[in-house]
Amino acid sequence: MRFQGKNWKFPDDVDTDVIIPARYLMTTDADELAEHVMEDIDPGFSKKVQKGDIIVAGNNFGCGSSREHAPIAIKAAGVSCIIAKSYARIFYRNAINIGLPIVECPEAVDDAEEGDEFEIDTDEGWVRNTRTGKSYEVKPFDPFIQDIIAAGGLMEAVAKRVREQGRVAE
């Protein structure tokens, strides 16, 4: 898939408590969660973020709690893709499972200034900063993870499998 958008830049170790504070976890409604996304690290983010925008972040993005509400809130706020130096592992799985595109590209993060526009192609595995014109190679997903993405998310893959197992009628 290909994405294009301007970026909002965040530091290392952005935790899930600042992505979506627990005081808003009494709901699973994506749009309600999106109203509070990034509230404790960048108050007002949910108002200024535009559909298609990209998040650029440092190391260990999404560390802390297992709350899937974090990638759900980011996705529902309109963010099309995240470019980070690295991800906390639970956030990484959660993003893949719910279909929020994420890529790892430390060099692109180092060179990025907030507001730079990026083009990203997750199939071909590259990221391009349109301001500088510089392109970067992106670490490809493991084939196993590509299968989850291709299925449209983890539960779609699981649903297909339980049908094949005959546990659910076709």
Added chain:
Amino acid sequence: MGMTMTEKILARASGRETVEPGEIVEVAVDLVMTNDITAPLSIREFKKTGLERVFDPKKVVLVPDHFVPAKDIKSAEQAKIMREFAHEQGTIYFEVGRAGIEHVVLPENGLTLPGQVIIGADSHSCTYGAFNAFSTGMGSTDIAAAMALGTTWVRVPPSIKYVYKGTLPEDIGGKDLILHTIGLIGVDGALSAAMEFTGPVIDKLSIDDRIEMANMAIEAGAKTGIFPFDELTREWMAQYSDNPYEPVFSDDDATYQEVIEIDVTDLRPVVALPHLPSNTHAAADIHDMTIQQVVIGSCTNGRISDLREVAAILKGQQVHPEIRCIIIPGSQEVAKQATREGLTDIFLDAGAIFSTSTCGPCLGGYMGVLAEGERCVSTTNRNFRGRMGHRNAEIILAGPRVAAASAIAGKVADPRALPVAAI
């Protein structure tokens, strides 16, 4: 080529002779857990499969603990979704009054065994590594998939061996050890790896102290934290479970990504200042940092051994008049035991409150939310910005002794500077 204990568990659970770090394997799960925050999403996702039943209700556990007893209508609705699903499916379920914090309740009920694969929709599910299990936290959708399939996928983590050496000072606990370790390696110091805790200090370390360490492996970014199985584990399991289990042992020629030696002889009680668990200092080096609240409890430090440490310091003392000291037992069992031992009276007489079991304040839910500009010493596990309330509040992480000493002093305090009563 030898294997680490983590690799052995994952090999066994995936039906293979060997596994190597970096490989993705599908493993059978022995226990799948979720709570009142994460269960509603898991249940919604599970229903997308079209399945009517979970793979095995005796291996699925639901524990309401974060926002129960319900703090508001929305929390009550969440807990209700979970309760109804648990009853409909016949899963293991712990209701308010028979429950408590998941990572305290599950071991107490003998559900977390050596050699098992345990996953939970809660990041502190890595706690069960204390018992020589492979246990890790995942999100709601991964848990939904496991509830459907009875399996999950795991990328075999590289293992990092931490060797604790020297003489452990009597007043240094598991919380001090793990905070000190995270301070050394950073909050992504073990990113996606298995932390293997070993060495002569660990051999003598109590199971409760091991639980505190495994619990916070996630704060170093680890997939899991795991301990060797030994006589102490065997005795603990005999007390809490009749279920059979098969422990694992790392081979002598197992491969480690790194071996880190840590001498604990000169360790002083540790605190982590805002806003990362890696921002560690000796409590004795923090002067005149006033606080407004102390929280003692959580999945990290809500066990009876923690409450005993606190009571030893609070006995005959008074909580500072400007401090709210909130003590929360990790489970109904812990509350009962604390009451039997007279600890509850010590807390109440000292001017602390002793509440029902809940995760509440740890994540800014309720029962001790902080206002703007307030500062709290807490035995919980995260001091991220906004974690316990207002984004301009501050959380200082510590073990139970530092927390109790700070409650008396009204500021961050070193327990070594206080008299200790004999209980």
